[in-house]
Amino acid sequence: MGISLGSTLLVLGVVVGYISAQQSLDRAGLKPVAGEPQWQQAVASPKDPYVIYSIGHFIADGFLPPPTxxxxxxxxxxxxxxxxxxxxxxxxxxxxxxxxxxxxxxxxxxxxxxxxxxxxxxxxxxxxxxxxxxxxxxxxxxxxxxxxxxxxxxxxxxxxxxxxxxxxxxxxxxxxxxxxx
Amino acid sequence: MARLFWPITALFLGLAVHLAYVLFAPGLILQHNLASLTGNASTNRFFVMSPEAQIKLVPTATMQDIVGLCLLDLSGGKVVFSANVPKSLWTLSIFSQSGQQIYSINDAEAGTSQFAIELKRAKGFLEQLRGKGDAEEAGQIQNVGWHADINDRRGVVVLWVPVDDAAKRPAIEADLKTTTCEAKS
Missing domain, CATH: 2.60.120.600 (Domain of unknown function DUF1214, C-terminal domain)
Known part of the structure; x- marks a missing residue:
């Protein structure tokens, strides 16, 4: 029973880790533009501590990130x-x-x-x-x-x-x- | 405490999967995309992309622009990128294997239409500690213009040139094709 519960939790951990990674990449790379609520800026700023997510966002869509x-x-x-x-x-x-x-x-x-x-x-x-x-x-x-x-x-x-x-x-x-x- | 073993293990496994995907999947996807868009072009060779392929890779490019590419492989040593660009707007960007932009230069910064960039792999931590290479390289530095160190073994050089008059495109493209990207031992 313990093994069964453990296996279930491990599989759940893998699935949650995978889905959360995909969703994080989907949401990254776009930031709001001040005073322009309808526009968003697509950016992979090297100053962003989470830039790895922004880069992943563009690459997952098939593109290189926009150049600086x-x-x-x-x-x-x-x-x-x-x-x-x-x-x-x-x-x-x-x-x-x-x-x-x-x-x-x-x-x-x-x-x-x-x-x-x-x-x-x-x-x-x-x-x-x-x-x-x-x-x-x-x-x-x-x-x-x-x-x-x-x-x-x-x-x-x-x-x-x-x-x-x-x-x-x-x-x-x-x-x-x-x-x- | 024993009850928490599996939940904690699952939590760390999830975290590991999340990080592994975010860190490694983009690099693999980029390599796959580059291979399919360039028809498995050989490394360390400059070529001009087709308009259909360039808009699928470079988010700032349109069909009318010209995009040149060199797939870098620094495992064999240095690569020298010798550009021949028009006297108008252009930008050159170098991306690492993981898609991170590591170098950029444009017409205003370069101030010339012919220049060279020597690309080499950045020294590893141990090499820096040992100071290996400084003395050896001192006698080997050539007058090639700019230098850039790349952390990864592979990368990609993207040269983007907008064309303001369709009639000029063949001439600009012909000039651009004289650009070279070659490994130097």
């Missing part, structure tokens, strides 16, 4: 807090990302992944960025909404500009839902 030269922001909801949907049209609006190079990605993985970079986007005269995110082409900048799969919007800022002393970073773009089919 880049800032990656992600969101899965619109400005009203509703999950992003394939059948909806959205407008991303805000100041042009303050970085030497930037890119926007939407979708989970190829082929359900669309991208738009600093190379292709057209900014307004006031350095404002406006992008339509929809299944069908929209006037101006357009990011194709993936036909299927989980929807996550990523903003990659490579080599962000250094901020002047005591200056606040510009807010990240807003994402407004226009309509749904």
């Amino acid at each position: 030269s880049a800032q990656v922001y992600v969101r899965k909801v619109d400005d009203d807090g509703n999950s992003l949907r394939n059948d909806c049209t959205y407008t991303l609006l805000g100041a042009a990302p303050q970085a030497r190079w930037w890119a926007l990605k939407i979708g989970s993985a190829a082929p359900n992944l669309a991208m738009l970079s600093a190379r292709d986007a057209i900014l307004s005269g006031t350095d404002q960025l406006e992008i339509g995110i929809a299944k069908h082409q929209t006037p101006g900048n357009w990011l194709a909404m993936p036909q299927a799969g989980a929807i996550e919007l990523s903003l990659v800022m490579n080599e962000p500009y250094a901020l002047a002393k005591n200056a606040k970073p510009l807010p990240l773009p807003a994402l407004k839902k226009i309509e749904c089919e």
Whole structure:
């Protein structure tokens, strides 16, 4: 009886250890952005004492961690807090990302992944960025909404500009839902 | 006390499994991903990835960018990475076997479009205690530019170059392909 109870506890220990490790990796790697409740920053900071979990999070998803030269922001909801949907049209609006190079990605993985970079986007005269995110082409900048799969919007800022002393970073773009089919 | 033996043993076993997974699984997954995305490319050789493969590995890359890779194997000694990069934005990052970024340099920091980085395995604790290698290496240091010590035997060098004009891509890619990553004995 003692052996049976012991074996059960050992198996339980292994299962709990495995599941807790997987869940810890799932939850790591994303931190809230001050003043931007809808955006999260994907980061594996070497200063983080739990960086091993953050690194594991990206690698478990198939990626290398974002390099320290880049800032990656992600969101899965619109400005009203509703999950992003394939059948909806959205407008991303805000100041042009303050970085030497930037890119926007939407979708989970190829082929359900669309991208738009600093190379292709057209900014307004006031350095404002406006992008339509929809299944069908929209006037101006357009990011194709993936036909299927989980929807996550990523903003990659490579080599962000250094901020002047005591200056606040510009807010990240807003994402407004226009309509749904 | 005897009653607590199995619960305590199970607790420590769970902790061991948790730590083992967190510490070792990412490294194994990374090696597996690199092997499948690069078609089991040989180590210490620089190559440009396909756009489809690069967006599956580098979270900051898009299909229009160019990503070059060198899978490092330092078990045979030093590796010299000699880069030939465009006079525009680029970043070079070196990751250890476990995915930790250990070195980074960009165009502004390098200030040149041709440079070399000598990569070698960091000395172990015992080697540092014995001071082994300092005298031997003093006569072997070559004028290669920068040096980086890597704790792991394996790693990966990622060279990322965004392309601001599609028409320039073939020329940039051709230049980039002259980059080398070679083991030096």
